Amino acid sequence: EVQLVESGGVVVQPGGSLRLSCAASGFTFDDYTMHWVRQAPGKGLEWVSLISWDGGSTYYADSVKGRFTISRDNSKNSLYLQMNSLRTEDTALYYCAKGADIVVVVAALDYWGQGTLVTVSS
Amino acid sequence: EIVLTQSPGTLSLSPGERATLSCRASQSVSSSYLAWYQQKPGQAPRLLIYGASSRATGIPDRFSGSGSGTDFTLTISRLEPEDFAVYYCQQYGSSPRTWTFGQGTKVEIK
Numbered sequence: 001e002v003q004l005v006e007s008g009g010v011v012v013q014p015g016g017s018l019r020l021s022c023a024a025s026g027f028t029f030d031d032y033t034m035h036w037v038r039q040a041p042g043k044g045l046e047w048v049s050l051i052s053w054d055g056g057s058t059y060y061a062d063s064v065k066g067r068f069t070i071s072r073d074n075s076k077n078s079l080y081l082q083m084n085s086l087r088t089e090d091t092a093l094y095y096c097a098k099g100a101d102i103v104v105v106v107a108a109l110d111y112w113g114q115g116t117l118v119t120v121s122s
Numbered sequence: 123e124i125v126l127t128q129s130p131g132t133l134s135l136s137p138g139e140r141a142t143l144s145c146r147a148s149q150s151v152s153s154s155y156l157a158w159y160q161q162k163p164g165q166a167p168r169l170l171i172y173g174a175s176s177r178a179t180g181i182p183d184r185f186s187g188s189g190s191g192t193d194f195t196l197t198i199s200r201l202e203p204e205d206f207a208v209y210y211c212q213q214y215g216s217s218p219r220t221w222t223f224g225q226g227t228k229v230e231i232k
Contacts, residue, residue, distance in 0.1 A: 045210055100172060109159075
């Protein structure tokens with residue numbers, strides 16, 4: 001059974017930093033592209049970033065480019081999101097999600113974690 | 123960047139009725155890289171449709187997707203009580219490499 005478990009969400013002040021983690025199990029982690037998607041309270045989904053199965057390709061939404069960094073450790077079946085220069089508008093539930101197709105970047109997202117809440121507030 | 127516009131914002135229907143949800147893209151979506159997701163309150167999204175018309179694993183056949191280019195549709199042939207939720211379309215991988223969501227359509231019980 002595929003499982004994705006996010007952690008690391010806390011309350012942080014504007015301008016602060018935070019690192020989110022996602023622990024994956026139930027599939028061959030290093031065969032799949034992984035994503036972060038966020039959802040502000042009461043709002044819709046916003047794609048944040050992806051990293052290819054081998055870490056060789058990364059993409060970001062314009063809203064986080066230059067502030068967030070996605071990474072992965074395939075030896076630990078883990079995905080990360082380093083978030084710097086946080087803003088109040090970054091407040092959201094952050095989901096980790098798995099790409100649906102093996103060793104490709106372009107694919108839908110077929111499994112999602114339950115999310116970790118990041119609150120940026122003074 | 124491709125912008126996805128979903129309509130209507132809210133759809134009020136009764137169980138057993140047919141639901142038709144629209145997703146329009148600001149420019150053509152490459153190779154029908156269009157997906158649909160269902161999200162219920164307090165839950166993570168669930169993939170329903172990928173490649174514009176292929177059902178994901180375990181998705182009932184009352185859910186169907188169609189369309190190409192800039193116009194896509196999700197149809198629920200006969201609404202079951204568990205189908206009342208918010209539905210999002212998503213395009214994936216168009217140049218530049220971005221994955222964008224529509225704003226969502228809420229299907230509510232009439």
